[in-house]
Amino acid sequence: MSTTDRYIVATDGACKGNPGPAGWAWVGEDGHWAAGSIPEGTNNIGELLGLLHAIDDHRDVANLVVQADSKYAIDTYTKWMDGHRARGWKTAAKQPVKNRDILEQLIAARDARRAAGLPDVVLEHVRGHSGHRLNSWADERAVRASQHAAKGVASAWSSLGAQERIDVSVAPPASAEDRFR
Numbered sequence: 001m002s003t004t005d006r007y008i009v010a011t012d013g014a015c016k017g018n019p020g021p022a023g024w025a026w027v028g029e030d031g032h033w034a035a036g037s038i039p040e041g042t043n044n045i046g047e048l049l050g051l052l053h054a055i056d057d058h059r060d061v062a063n064l065v066v067q068a069d070s071k072y073a074i075d076t077y078t079k080w081m082d083g084h085r086a087r088g089w090k091t092a093a094k095q096p097v098k099n100r101d102i103l104e105q106l107i108a109a110r111d112a113r114r115a116a117g118l119p120d121v122v123l124e125h126v127r128g129h130s131g132h133r134l135n136s137w138a139d140e141r142a143v144r145a146s147q148h149a150a151k152g153v154a155s156a157w158s159s160l161g162a163q164e165r166i167d168v169s170v171a172p173p174a175s176a177e178d179r180f181r
Helices: 043-056 071-086 100-115 133-149
Strands: 006-015 020-028 033-041 063-068 122-125 155-158
Touching: 006 043, 006 133, 020 043, 020 133, 033 043, 033 133, 043 063, 043 071, 043 100, 043 133, 063 133, 071 100, 071 122, 133 155
Parallel strands: 006 063, 063 122
Antiparallel strands: 006 020, 020 033, 033 155
């Protein structure tokens, strides 16, 4: 993929209970994808990790568009994380910031893009569970990952590695009960 292409990925997070076994995922418009499981997490952690991995896995894409159904993840990245850092990792209400480790990684990923002369990632909000094809696939992958996490295993999968691309021209299966290959 060249650095001038516009590339769209959708991200999502899932959690069985909150907190509980969690998963994150991103799915690209070309069927590439990645997902991971966290034995103990929250939905917000899954959402933030989906965003982080989407950015990290596409460092060479100049015009990266990330679509997310999480206003929390979008607002954290676009509005809050720099303010949290400037306040010594305290919220506006003077409470410790949750998920600081992930926010620090998001800041580093954003700053690395800027240092490389790439434009900032464009984030777009999409409604979850509304038939948005890429978001539906990201949800399917995140739910599968959270099911894997329920077995107490932290893992990650990616079509950039050993897994096959998915056909995003069709809707994902209605049930996410089948396992990763």
